[in-house]
Amino acid sequence: MCCAMIDEKELRGKLAYDETFSCVQCGYCLPACPTYISFGKEAHSPRGRINLVKLAAEGKISIHDMANPIDLCLGCRACETVCPTNVEYGKILTSAVNVLAEYREKDRSRKEKVLRDVVFHRALTNKNVLKLMGKGLYYFKKTKMDKVLRKSKILNIMPQAIGRMESITPAVKLPLNRQNALSAEKTRSQLRIGYFSGCVMDTIFANVNDLAIKLLEIGGCEVVTIKEQGCCGALQHHSGERELAVNLAKKNIEAFEKYEFDYIVNAIGGCGAALVEYHHFFDENDIWFERAKRFSALNKDISVILSKLDLPFTKSINKNVSYQPSCHLTNVQKVIDEPLKILKSIPGITYIPMKQKDMCCGSAGIYNIVHHEESMLILDDKMAHLKNNIPEVIVTTNPGCHLQMLLGVEREGLSDHVKVVHLVEIIAEACEI
Amino acid sequence: MNGHIEVIVEKLIEAFGDSSRVLTEVQDLYSYSFDASFGIYKPEIICQPIATDEVVELIKLAAQYKIPVVARGTGTSLSGGPLPVKGGIVVDFSLWDTKLEIHPDDLIAVVSPGVITSKINDKAIEFGLMYPPDPSSAHVSTIGGNLAENAGGPRGLKYGVTKDYVLGLEVVTAEGKVIRTGGRTMKNVTGYDLTKLIVGSEGTLCIITEATLRLVPRPLATKTAMVLFDEIVDSGHAISKVLRSGIMPAKMEIMDRHSIIAVEEYASLGLPIDVEAILLIELDGHHQAINEEMIRVEEACMSVNARSVIVAKDDREAEQLWQARRLVSPAIVKIKPTKISEDATVPRSKIPEMFQRLKEIREKYNVHLVVFGHAGDGNLHPNIIADQRDEEEMHRVEQAVEEIFEAAVSLGGTLSGEHGIGLMKSPFMEMELGKDGLHMMKLIKDAWDPQNILNPGKIFPEPGQRFVLRND
Ligand SMILES: Cc1cc2nc3c(=O)[nH]c(=O)nc-3n(C[C@H](O)[C@H](O)[C@H](O)COP(=O)(O)OP(=O)(O)OC[C@H]3O[C@@H](n4cnc5c(N)ncnc54)[C@H](O)[C@@H]3O)c2cc1C
Ligand code: SF4
Ligand code: SF4
Numbered sequence: 001m002c003c004a005m006i007d008e009k010e011l012r013g014k015l016a017y018d019e020t021f022s023c024v025q026c027g028y029c030l031p032a033c034p035t036y037i038s039f040g041k042e043a044h045s046p047r048g049r050i051n052l053v054k055l056a057a058e059g060k061i062s063i064h065d066m067a068n069p070i071d072l073c074l075g076c077r078a079c080e081t082v083c084p085t086n087v088e089y090g091k092i093l094t095s096a097v098n099v100l101a102e103y104r105e106k107d108r109s110r111k112e113k114v115l116r117d118v119v120f121h122r123a124l125t126n127k128n129v130l131k132l133m134g135k136g137l138y139y140f141k142k143t144k145m146d147k148v149l150r151k152s153k154i155l156n157i158m159p160q161a162i163g164r165m166e167s168i169t170p171a172v173k174l175p176l177n178r179q180n181a182l183s184a185e186k187t188r189s190q191l192r193i194g195y196f197s198g199c200v201m202d203t204i205f206a207n208v209n210d211l212a213i214k215l216l217e218i219g220g221c222e223v224v225t226i227k228e229q230g231c232c233g234a235l236q237h238h239s240g241e242r243e244l245a246v247n248l249a250k251k252n253i254e255a256f257e258k259y260e261f262d263y264i265v266n267a268i269g270g271c272g273a274a275l276v277e278y279h280h281f282f283d284e285n286d287i288w289f290e291r292a293k294r295f296s297a298l299n300k301d302i303s304v305i306l307s308k309l310d311l312p313f314t315k316s317i318n319k320n321v322s323y324q325p326s327c328h329l330t331n332v333q334k335v336i337d338e339p340l341k342i343l344k345s346i347p348g349i350t351y352i353p354m355k356q357k358d359m360c361c362g363s364a365g366i367y368n369i370v371h372h373e374e375s376m377l378i379l380d381d382k383m384a385h386l387k388n389n390i391p392e393v394i395v396t397t398n399p400g401c402h403l404q405m406l407l408g409v410e411r412e413g414l415s416d417h418v419k420v421v422h423l424v425e426i427i428a429e430a431c432e433i
Numbered sequence: 434m435n436g437h438i439e440v441i442v443e444k445l446i447e448a449f450g451d452s453s454r455v456l457t458e459v460q461d462l463y464s465y466s467f468d469a470s471f472g473i474y475k476p477e478i479i480c481q482p483i484a485t486d487e488v489v490e491l492i493k494l495a496a497q498y499k500i501p502v503v504a505r506g507t508g509t510s511l512s513g514g515p516l517p518v519k520g521g522i523v524v525d526f527s528l529w530d531t532k533l534e535i536h537p538d539d540l541i542a543v544v545s546p547g548v549i550t551s552k553i554n555d556k557a558i559e560f561g562l563m564y565p566p567d568p569s570s571a572h573v574s575t576i577g578g579n580l581a582e583n584a585g586g587p588r589g590l591k592y593g594v595t596k597d598y599v600l601g602l603e604v605v606t607a608e609g610k611v612i613r614t615g616g617r618t619m620k621n622v623t624g625y626d627l628t629k630l631i632v633g634s635e636g637t638l639c640i641i642t643e644a645t646l647r648l649v650p651r652p653l654a655t656k657t658a659m660v661l662f663d664e665i666v667d668s669g670h671a672i673s674k675v676l677r678s679g680i681m682p683a684k685m686e687i688m689d690r691h692s693i694i695a696v697e698e699y700a701s702l703g704l705p706i707d708v709e710a711i712l713l714i715e716l717d718g719h720h721q722a723i724n725e726e727m728i729r730v731e732e733a734c735m736s737v738n739a740r741s742v743i744v745a746k747d748d749r750e751a752e753q754l755w756q757a758r759r760l761v762s763p764a765i766v767k768i769k770p771t772k773i774s775e776d777a778t779v780p781r782s783k784i785p786e787m788f789q790r791l792k793e794i795r796e797k798y799n800v801h802l803v804v805f806g807h808a809g810d811g812n813l814h815p816n817i818i819a820d821q822r823d824e825e826e827m828h829r830v831e832q833a834v835e836e837i838f839e840a841a842v843s844l845g846g847t848l849s850g851e852h853g854i855g856l857m858k859s860p861f862m863e864m865e866l867g868k869d870g871l872h873m874m875k876l877i878k879d880a881w882d883p884q885n886i887l888n889p890g891k892i893f894p895e896p897g898q899r900f901v902l903r904n905d
Contacts, residue, residue, distance in 0.1 A: 042464035
């Protein structure tokens with residue numbers, strides 16, 4: 001395999017070897033890890049993965065030997081939240097992903113290279129492509145072309161995963177025109193907010209962004225969506241496209257530095273997690289490190305800001321509602337109580353706690369496409385917890401989770417009974433906007 | 434050792450009827466090569482049984498080919514119990530968590546070996562009952578592992594440890610025979626007590642495939658106090674004084690000054706850092722009874738020079754007080770990453786003296802030693818914090834640990850109160866048991882497992898085996 005040529009010292013430098021020593025192998029992370037619970041193998045536990053990375057760094061196993069467990073990690077980081085010794089699992093994982101990406105680059109087939117290039121370098125980072133995709137999806141749904149296509153079985157030639165995802169993708173609305181420059185005068189006590197719209201979010205869930213902005217405005221904030229912003233780089237970061245992720249981070253930092261915002265707000269648990277950790281993209285000695293840290297400190301999830309505002313609830317929502325937290329919101333951004341607090345304050349709602357709600361749903365960025373079967377194992381475990389007490393609405397805070405929950409609901413044959421909405425949507429409904 | 438691995442794998446898959454539970458990939462072999470102590474030992478095969486028949490088949494194969502069989506729960510052992518030091522088959526029981534029955538009228542639970550310990554208590558609570566053994570690792574470790582290590586926890590003071598709650602076992606012997614020991618009754622004197630022999634045998638005598646456990650009524654309420662001491666010796670006196678005033682607390686846990694400081698630096702809970710020790714005392718029982726008992730606890734502590742006693746007003750406040758104890762482990766590993774957890778235990782009356790010895794050892798070897806744990810039953814947890822990568826320091830730590838063992842034994846205590854002997858402490862067995870005592874144990878092992886296929890290399894030291902705390 002590729003690994004014979006790898007220099008051991010060089011490898012140790014690239015892997016987060018020192019960080020692996022904080023793991024005392026107590027196993028406290030096992031019950032929190034969705035892949036361990038669903039696959040039932042220690043290699044797919046946080047403790048197992050850390051051990052494999054350490055052994056790879058020591059040259060006791062080859063990189064190839066750690067590849068499968070690392071590839072199948074969701075990156076949900078629930079293990080960090082429960083770890084009694086604060087192991088920096090995120091760093092260990094990223095280092096392993098990067099090393100694997102680097103050494104695989106050589107072995108990758110041409111076809112795969114082209115595909116990665118299109119997805120990571122072009123599609124995700126190119127606003128126009130995404131807009132087109134968004135519009136495409138919009139007209140696709142609107143004209144019912146989807147039904148025609150589905151009938152013609154053309155979707156069968158796509159990988160099964162993409163086909164399935166497509167079948168549950170919600171109707172797309174085009175984004176509204178938004179304020180994209182600061183007003184000259186700032187009223188006192190008014191929060192100035194830079195809105196981070198996110199790329200996938202702004203195509204498939206543009207509607208959620210529009211509602212979020214409206215809610216902030218109703219709550220008395222000035223909200224600006226600057227045009228210079230771009231993709232957050234999270235997916236690239238998780239897939240070992242390090243250089244690309246760093247460049248995207250720099251662009252965003254630069255773009256937002258030009259304005260004086262009190263906060264930069266997003267409604268996407270996953271992107272938000274990357275934004276609050278931009279400084280981890282850089283070496284501590286890098287001049288960008290401090291800039292990134294300042295930027296990161298400004299970034300907040302929409303629920304954090306909304307929970308501070310006076311929201312004018314006018315409509316009762318008399319429904320049984322469950323909440324599926326986004327792992328990245330919980331474990332990386334550490335936003336845990338705010339979404340629940342707002343949710344419970346909505347008049348009429350009966351909150352049904354979901355059993356083991358902190359377990360990842362298996363969506364995890366593009367995991368449910370790349371590792372579709374494994375993802376479905378994890379999703380089925382999640383849905384099993386739902387069955388005893390089926391809610392009418394499942395609230396999410398991240399587009400990935402949103403799509404995955406839709407898929408889960410469909411797989412259980414519950415599409416007619418259970419609605420999946422973003423937190424922002426249900427708040428907006430209660431405020432009748 | 435074995436040119437037969439491929440044949441064994443093939444036959445195992447046939448016996449299990451499921452190739453996904455027989456693992457031989459490098460990623461898997463290394464993932465079952467460790468536990469929460471030290472050392473990496475690669476097995477040749479992993480299998481994950483979920484039925485007694487499967488265990489029988491695999492033991493028969495192992496006996497036929499004379500290949501070691503090492504049981505494993507979730508690998509939280511602190512003494513090297515599940516390490517396959519001689520290679521062979523690691524039998525991972527973590528998937529076999531399928532049986533957890535509560536029989537409320539008999540006050541018993543029947544469980545399969547892979548059930549996570551805390552789930553037994555969670556389920557018992559639904560019936561107003563309790564499974565008392567509460568090792569700190571209860572939410573991760575398996576009942577099989579607890580039985581094999583005879584695990585205990587804070588509640589051990591009042592309620593005893595795992596062995597006090599086992600009524601009967603189903604086990605597979607080294608010959609592949611299924612036997613049942615004990616039964617479902619509280620009293621049972623039919624022949625030798627094999628149940629108690631197997632509990633704590635660390636997978637060296639047989640494999641446990643089912644257990645019948647005793648449950649007790651759940652106490653109605655609990656009440657917690659935090660007691661501060663300027664002198665650590667007084668905290669030792671307080672323990673005896675409370676116990677002699679007619680009260681049996683459910684828990685009595687101690688934190689020494691070094692652990693208090695570590696917790697404060699870690700989490701700023703507002704603990705006083707100028708005291709030498711904190712005792713956390715929990716009473717359980719009827720509301721009225723424990724309110725009265727708490728007054729007596731306060732009096733007892735104050736009479737032996739406690740600085741003050743803080744009694745939690747409600748469960749929430751109690752939770753806050755216990756938070757300090759829970760944070761000790763995360764706090765101390767902030768200082769250095771490697772934690773060596775010992776659990777030498779001494780008779781209660783010797784607690785003050787043991788503290789003195791530990792203080793001397795700390796200074797003599799210049800190691801970062803903190804003491805916390807189940808003070809009420811003499812099961813102190815001297816923990817040394819070090820860095821595995823520092824050879825010289827680890828050498829000092831090894832010497833310090835050896836001296837801790839010597840101190841405990843010379844005070845009439847034992848090497849291990851709950852973590853077991855495993856690989857790590859076997860070199861000290863003779864020191865505590867004497868040549869003849871160890872020999873009698875060895876005779877039992879030889880009778881049950883004449884081919885030495887069950888967890889070889891554990892409990893009994895190899896000739897010339899030394900105490901080491903390093904990974905290579
Ligand atoms: C952070 C931490 C805190 C801890 N706190 C405590 C504590 O408070 N009290 C305490 O007593 N211990 C404690 N321990 C130690 C450990 O959790 C216990 O020894 C526990 O019983 C081990 O269970 P396990 O499932 O992890 O078993 P493993 O570690 O996998 O195995 C332990 C032993 O049991 C044997 N075994 C496992 N299953 C079977 C079976 N079915 N049949 C036969 N043999 C079997 C193995 O061969 C091995 O010898 C702690 C450990 C950690 C890491
Ligand atoms: S909880 Fe933390 S220290 Fe324990 S095994 Fe998991 S990662 Fe390691
Ligand atoms: S990030 Fe999630 S999936 Fe990966 S090891 Fe941690 S808990 Fe498991």
